[in-house]
Amino acid sequence: MWYKIGVYLLKPIFYGFLHLKIFGKENIPKEGALIVAANHISYLDPPLVGVALWPQRILHYVAKLELFKIPILGLILRLVNAFPVKRGKPDRLAMKRALDLLAKGEAVCIFPEGTRSRDGRLQEPELGISILILRSGAPVLPVAVVNTDKALPRGAIILHPARIKVYIGKPFHPHYEGNPREARKEIARQVMERIKELLERGKREEF
Secondary structure, three states: OHHHHHHHHHHHHHHHHOOOEEEOHHHOOOOOOEEEEEOOOOOOHHHHHHHHOOOOOOEEEEEEHHHHOOOOHHHHHHHOOEEEEOOOOOOHHHHHHHHHHHHOOOEEEEOOOOOOOOOOOOOOOOOHHHHHHHHHOOOEEEEEEEOHHHHOOOOOOOOOOOOOEEEEOOOEOOOOOOOHHHHHHHHHHHHHHHHHHHHHHHHHOOO
8 A cells, every 4th residue: 555655655755856757667577577677876765666657566775774773764665665685795584585585486676786777887786686596587677867976966855856757678598607706797797787778778768
């Protein structure tokens, strides 16, 4: 219920004030386990991806533990299906939670870079997403968000006028071979490459 309320509260802001446009909604699988992987340039990204994939999917978010320690925000995050992960080291509880959700046919949203990009360019991915893909066997839905860093830059507390976009790619299963460590690197690389392709499409369409 709270997730649905959040979507309907945010839609007027995203579509009205920020002129949201979504491309590729036809690529969203309506059921079954799904790992949604997106770039990260603003605190707006998680709710934006949730609105973009609504009503086809309800997302469960992997979010950094520090956010849950902030009064009120931590409660809100839990109400809208987010769960904490410790950054910089393996977090077995978070991994188990994500795998359990995927086993039930749910959609889990993860930002492979682990933190917001400072310059808008893609960063090196963390390998947690590769482990999640390997253990779950779930397909990956690549997503690219554009201009959210202009709508809510680092340090800003109010929204700035901007035209935000979301590009949704086709779901895919990364292919891999070799030893486990190299396989994890290759899977993460393929995920980021799909996101990069969507971002490049967004840049082309701005001209």
